[in-house]
Each structure stands twice: as C-alpha cells, then as structure tokens.
Amino acid sequence: MTTLPDTMSMIESDIHPAVEGVEIPDFLSESDLPSREGDRIIQFREALREAMAEEMRRDERVFLLGEEVAQYNGAYKVSQGMLDEFGPERIIDTPISENGFAGMAIGAAMCGLRPIVEFMSWSFSLVAADPILNNAPKMLYMSGGQFGCPIVFRGNDGAGGQLGSTHSWCVEGLFSNVPGLKMAIPSNPYDAKGLLATAIRDPDPVFFLESERMLGDKAHVPEEHYFIPFGRARLAREGDAVTLVSFGRPVNFCLDAAEVLANDGIECDVLDMRTIRPLDIDSIVDSIKKTNKIVVVDQCWPFGSVASEVIAQICEHGFDWLDAPPVRVNTIDVPTPYAKDLEYAYLPNPERIATAVRELVGATV
Amino acid sequence: MTQAPAQKHSSTDSTMTSEPSTELKLKWLRDMQLIREFENRTAQAYQQAKIGGFCHVYTGQEACAVGTIGSINDDDPVVTAYRDHGHALARGMTPEACMAEMYGKITGCAKGKGGSMHMFDRPNWLFGGHGIVGAQTPLGAGLAFAAKYEHDVMKKRVDGSEAKKKVTLCYLGDGAIDQGAFHEALNYVSVHNIPVIYIIENNGYSMGTAINRHTANSGNLISRGESYGIDSLEIDGLDIVELYKGFKPYVESCRENSRPGFVDLKTYRYQGHSMSDPQKYRTKDEVDEYKAKDSIARLASQLMESGDLSEDDWKSMQKAIRDEVMSAMQAAEDAPTPELSELITDVYANPEKNLSPQTTYTHGARNPLL
Numbered sequence A: 001m002t003t004l005p006d007t008m009s010m011i012e013s014d015i016h017p018a019v020e021g022v023e024i025p026d027f028l029s030e031s032d033l034p035s036r037e038g039d040r041i042i043q044f045r046e047a048l049r050e051a052m053a054e055e056m057r058r059d060e061r062v063f064l065l066g067e068e069v070a071q072y073n074g075a076y077k078v079s080q081g082m083l084d085e086f087g088p089e090r091i092i093d094t095p096i097s098e099n100g101f102a103g104m105a106i107g108a109a110m111c112g113l114r115p116i117v118e119f120m121s122w123s124f125s126l127v128a129a130d131p132i133l134n135n136a137p138k139m140l141y142m143s144g145g146q147f148g149c150p151i152v153f154r155g156n157d158g159a160g161g162q163l164g165s166t167h168s169w170c171v172e173g174l175f176s177n178v179p180g181l182k183m184a185i186p187s188n189p190y191d192a193k194g195l196l197a198t199a200i201r202d203p204d205p206v207f208f209l210e211s212e213r214m215l216g217d218k219a220h221v222p223e224e225h226y227f228i229p230f231g232r233a234r235l236a237r238e239g240d241a242v243t244l245v246s247f248g249r250p251v252n253f254c255l256d257a258a259e260v261l262a263n264d265g266i267e268c269d270v271l272d273m274r275t276i277r278p279l280d281i282d283s284i285v286d287s288i289k290k291t292n293k294i295v296v297v298d299q300c301w302p303f304g305s306v307a308s309e310v311i312a313q314i315c316e317h318g319f320d321w322l323d324a325p326p327v328r329v330n331t332i333d334v335p336t337p338y339a340k341d342l343e344y345a346y347l348p349n350p351e352r353i354a355t356a357v358r359e360l361v362g363a364t365v
Numbered sequence B: 001m002t003q004a005p006a007q008k009h010s011s012t013d014s015t016m017t018s019e020p021s022t023e024l025k026l027k028w029l030r031d032m033q034l035i036r037e038f039e040n041r042t043a044q045a046y047q048q049a050k051i052g053g054f055c056h057v058y059t060g061q062e063a064c065a066v067g068t069i070g071s072i073n074d075d076d077p078v079v080t081a082y083r084d085h086g087h088a089l090a091r092g093m094t095p096e097a098c099m100a101e102m103y104g105k106i107t108g109c110a111k112g113k114g115g116s117m118h119m120f121d122r123p124n125w126l127f128g129g130h131g132i133v134g135a136q137t138p139l140g141a142g143l144a145f146a147a148k149y150e151h152d153v154m155k156k157r158v159d160g161s162e163a164k165k166k167v168t169l170c171y172l173g174d175g176a177i178d179q180g181a182f183h184e185a186l187n188y189v190s191v192h193n194i195p196v197i198y199i200i201e202n203n204g205y206s207m208g209t210a211i212n213r214h215t216a217n218s219g220n221l222i223s224r225g226e227s228y229g230i231d232s233l234e235i236d237g238l239d240i241v242e243l244y245k246g247f248k249p250y251v252e253s254c255r256e257n258s259r260p261g262f263v264d265l266k267t268y269r270y271q272g273h274s275m276s277d278p279q280k281y282r283t284k285d286e287v288d289e290y291k292a293k294d295s296i297a298r299l300a301s302q303l304m305e306s307g308d309l310s311e312d313d314w315k316s317m318q319k320a321i322r323d324e325v326m327s328a329m330q331a332a333e334d335a336p337t338p339e340l341s342e343l344i345t346d347v348y349a350n351p352e353k354n355l356s357p358q359t360t361y362t363h364g365a366r367n368p369l370l
C-alpha cells in the first residue's frame, strides 16, 4: 500500500468538506417523532409545500425552479402561494428546457446553493438525463472530492392517470442504478413532509419521487417541522404470514391487499421503505425472520427493477430465513397503455398483490 | 468533404399563389368546422369522464392545420405534438378513429393504447401525436431525411414504389421552441438541406406562461430560423386564405430546393391549455378579442359576401358536420374496449423467448387503420 504524501491528509468529518454549511438535523426515533394521529388534515401537496417553505424561510440558499412553479402556482399546485411569500427570485418559472434548467441548477449547487428542481413529471426528466445522471451524482467523485452537488430533484412519478406511455414513467428502477444519488419515495403526506425536509438538508443529490395520483391524498400532518431519516423503513401494518415490501404509491396498494387478505386470516407485515437508496435491508430481514415469506411490490418494470435489487439483497442477507422463493409484483412488462382497464391491469394493483400472497401461502381464494 | 452552402430559397419574393378556388375554400370551411365541432364534443366527453388522461383541444387554431395540410400532398409526412386532434382530422383520419382512441376503444387509431396525445395514422402519413414537448422535432427531420434518401440515394421508396420529392411538416408550440432538441434539429436540417418545415403554432402561451416570459426575442421568432440559415416566414394563422397564399409557394420552394423551413404561424387557443386549466394568466377580454377574429366565421362570411355560400348552405353544412361527429361519438361509445390480452401485444416486432422475466409477448389485433 502506498502512503499519502506529507502534504495530504484523510478526511475525518462525517460530511465531506466539499459541501459546506451542511446542517444535518438531529433525527428522532420513530416513536419520538410528532404523532401521526391528529386532526390537522392536509393534502400531500400541502405537506410538500410546508417542507419546502420552512426550509426556504430558514436558509436563503434554498430556491425552487421549474415549469409553472411561480405565477401559475404550480402545474399541480404544490408551490401554491410560494411566489407571494418568496418572490420571483427564489420561486422561478423556467422555459420548457429541462436539460438547460436542470444543468443550470447543478452548476448553482456546485457553488453551494441548495436548488430544488421541480420536474412537472419525472417523465420529462428524461430530456435532462445527461445533467441529472451524468453530472449531479458524479460531481464529487469526478472532481476528486472538490465539488459536491447538494440538490433536490422532485416531481411526479408513475402511471395511473391514463397519461399514456410517454408520461407515465417510473424512473426509480432506471435512476437508482446510479451511484452518488439518493432516492426518496414517500407513500403518504406525513412522510412526504419529513422526508422532503431531510432531502433539502442532505448534502448529496436527492431524487424525490412523488405521485400525481397521491397529491390530493389527505392525512394528519403536524404543523411543526420534523425530519425523517433516510434509510429507515416504516412498518405500516403488522402480520406474521407474509412480508410485503414496497415504496411510494404501491404501499397503499399493499395496505389495501393486506386488508382484504386479513379477512381470510392472512396477516401481512407491510414495510414502507420510504427511501430506496439508502435501502433499509435490516428491517426487511427482521421481518422475514418472522414471516419467512416475502413479496416485493414495485411500480417499475420487472427487468432490472428496484424489486429485483431488493430480492437480490434479501438472498444475500436473509436467504436462510426464507421458506419459499421471494416473489415480485411489478407493473406488466410493456409500455404504459392509455385505455383505463388496460392501465389498471398493468399496475401492481391490490388484486395482483393479493393473488401473489395467496399463491405464496398456498391458500385458495 | 465540403459542406453544402446554405442556399436560400426564394419563397418570399416568388409570386404569391393566386386566389384559391371556391371549391377549395368550401372544403376548408367544412374541414375547420369539423374540427371545431369535434373538439367541442371532445371537451364534453372529457367532462363526462368518457375521455381520460391529458386532453388538449385545438379550438381557435383550426386554420393552422387545415391551411398548411391543405398546401401539401396526401403522401407528404406530417408529425405534431400532443394537441393533435385537428391535425389528425385535417390529414384525413375519420372522426370515429380519433374519438374511439380517446374513449380507449380497440377501434381507435392506436387501439386505445395511445390516447388523446398520441394520434397516429399510417395510411394518411401522420407520424404522431407526441407527448414530450419538442420530441417530434428531430423525428420530423428524420421523416424528411428518409424521403430525401429514398429519392436521392435509392431512387425508389423502401417498398419499391416511386420516390417523390417530398416535404415534411413538423408542428410545434411556441413553448417547444425552448427545447434543445429543436435547436439541434434546426441546425442539422439546415446544414444537410433536409426539406422539413417547422411550423410553430404560436398561440402566445406555453401552458400558463406568456411567450415573452418563456422565450427570448419573442417578438421576432423568425430571426431564430434565420440564424440557422433557414429562410423563415411569419404568417397570420387566423386567416386561412392569406395563410394559404403565403404558405403554398413556400412549400413548393422547400420541396424543389430541398431546403428546410421555419414558420411563425400566429394563432390563438380559445380553451385552456388542457381540460384542467383555470386560465388565470389571461383575461376574458383577450380571448374575446381573438374570438372576434375567428377564422371559421371569417371564411364563412367571405364566402357569403362573394355569393358562394348562402346562410342556409352554411346552416346545413354545420348540421351535417354535427351529425357526423355525433355518429362518431356513438360509434366510439358502442365500440368494445381492448381485450386484456392486448396489454402484451405490439411490444416487439419479433417476440422471441425470454425477453421478459414475466411476460410472453404476442401479436394482437391488426390496427383498424391498416
């Protein structure tokens, strides 16, 4: 092994010094976080807005840019009212130039600003594939540790609104392949707020995947600011027959399926991963120690999907606990169709999940 | 290899096409009214949730598709963006096939797989409806490239038939001119003398963003085409007769000289950007101002003034169109939805084994347009 020249030293800090002024919040244990129960019922979109607005109030480096985010108040009204509060220099309408504005934001992040880039849909981020995949996640590495890229890309991901194949992308399988980025995919308003706040504080590029289908979902969301750490799954429902693992919107499909299965006496653990990079594999293994069976539900295509990765990790870390081969339920392996019934059949819907679980436990309908 | 000089064609100083025939004008009136009626019904059907997804109607812009498509040959390629019902109808797609597509029926032009934003009609040389803003602009270059290649290199079409000198029309909105892909396409087609005409259907808004807020030098879009060495035109897209007189010779010049084109076609959309747009970014007065210059009403009154159309003729034309659209709606309503087995068809031209860990692909129903 070669030794370092005298003039060089090892980095001792937890956070890489290339990114300055990082304030990682003190994360609380799940039970110490503000309660999920309560009567402050707001929409998913409002929860996202609260996280952004609070971070913008306390940190001038944070700004939001994207198509229609300012004067139109957001194509999906996530940023409603933010122009009024923060003005046009911090809430910025862009032309339809994803490649251009995503790259520009990355340049700003290299200089230490904290951009939040809204893609009206992650489907449109494909136009910006080069900057978001080839620049942001690699900047720290490529520069030999000189430039970081503290940035958040966020927007709608996934099918369900009959938008057809160009507008229904699930980018998690594709993009999570890239080292250097983090990926959060909330399934409910409470987590959306806590995870987005964490994403904005994080010194690395965070890909934050929302769902147009969930923006109107309502739940109690605490008024106070709170942070949900990355890499910590949540047990959304407890059971002992089968472990259901998912993230984002299909967590709700799993909960629906689990409800139906419970009527037949099949109780499922439902694990909401919340982030898939980092992936809380320990919680998955803990669960299969109890259930010995696992179904992974993922709204990307099966080939090279997040589900494939989760199952590979389960085989690496929990193989001995399994009584049956792990099962994945993905979207059907075709481009997204427009017609309503076809689209429903295409999704990892509750019926398909329930069927997979029944087959796994050998139960009949 | 030396590069072909960016030769300019001479549309602007060539003699303007003479007054179109009455027959032609009556056809345009009918075609424009068909789109108007069709889109009004589309909006209704959307509100009744018979149509899903994103849906962008063409109301107000009818003269653009009808006048420009009316200036080309039936076998010249056409490609457009997601606001595509008007182009599909102007190109000759039946209202049934267009409406059934939006209803998600197997009789739709894409068997219910594409929806409102993805209208394709192979027999009528319509290469889509494209949902990603700007995506169609390099494709348009490719359609024109292929025709030029067939004509210049192969001396026949890929199917063995006669190769003709073709012009491709590629439509885009004013918002789409901000996409990098468009600039790459413009540069390419100029350097390589590819006969594609980019028609910017400039309705002044990119969703809720007025043109001066989204693009630089917004009052002079043609300078952008000119900066790539492309002879460019600005045309009033609300007056179909003037549109035709300016555009028709331009098309022929692009065809003859194998040169690209760039047209700033000024128009206006009456409805919101999509079916879910509260339109707070513009005033009702502004919309009314444009409605007063309506292209359909203008042509109808011109034809009446010249004595070529009576009030009764116009009424019965409108009624015939209304009946035609209503029967298309009924046909769409009555048509079957795709079998679930259609989910896994049309994915591969050669569906081999083990392409998917999960699915065995098949061929499904033949497209109803073929």
Ligand SMILES: Cc1ncc(C[n+]2csc(CCOP(=O)(O)OP(=O)(O)O)c2C)c(N)n1
Residues within 6 Å of the ligand: A067, A096, A098, A120, A124, A127, B056, B083, B131, B132, B133, B134, B172, B173, B174, B175, B176, B177, B201, B203, B205, B206, B207, B273
């Ligand atoms: C790459 C991409 N970004 C964003 C969108 C969302 N979007 C659809 S249409 C549109 C506005 C386009 O305006 P314009 O090009 O002027 O066409 P118009 O709707 O006026 O016909 C936007 C932002 C998209 N479809 N694709």
Ligand SMILES: [Mg+2]
Residues within 6 Å of the ligand: B173, B174, B175, B201, B202, B203, B204, B205, B206, B207
């Ligand atoms: Mg426009």
